[in-house]
Amino acid sequence: MQYFYQSPLGGISYELLDNGQCSHLTLIEPNQPVKPEAQTETPVSKWLDSYFNGRILALPALEKPHTAFQKKLRQALLDIPIGERRTYGELSRQLGTAPRALGQALAANPLPILIPCHRVVAASGIGGFSCGIEWKKSLLKFEHGC
């Protein structure tokens, strides 16, 4: 079942499975509001509230990673504190993989923000973002002020 959330940075849609786990989260075009009537209170919406208020709660139930690597990657991403950044090179060395392969894995992350893949940037420059580079910029900017 699909839900929507209106964040200060733009609309967010996400998918909850029957078991309550969040399987996907997508960032809509920044500054494009979503239909207000589609917003419903869920564990994910509560978490997003907490995130955008600067006091982050424990993560809601998430769908499990499909591979061992994704699990390791998810943990590594969650270990990056707010406001911190890692480069693709740094993180790939930490995980024992190649920078490019890491990019592939990040691009396939179905749970941006929840799993903070936006804190990984290129060695020079900002790098890419699956939901649009503008989102990555605003997220980093937002976290910087926390």
Place this chain on the structure above:
DNA sequence: CCATTCATAGCCT
């Protein structure tokens, strides 16, 4: 400093 090239490798579908 910017553009281009190329080595590289493993993750995802």
Place this chain on the structure above:
DNA sequence: AGGCTATGAATGG
């Protein structure tokens, strides 16, 4: 199995 990079380092202008 095969492609396909959300890289990075090196090079050359």
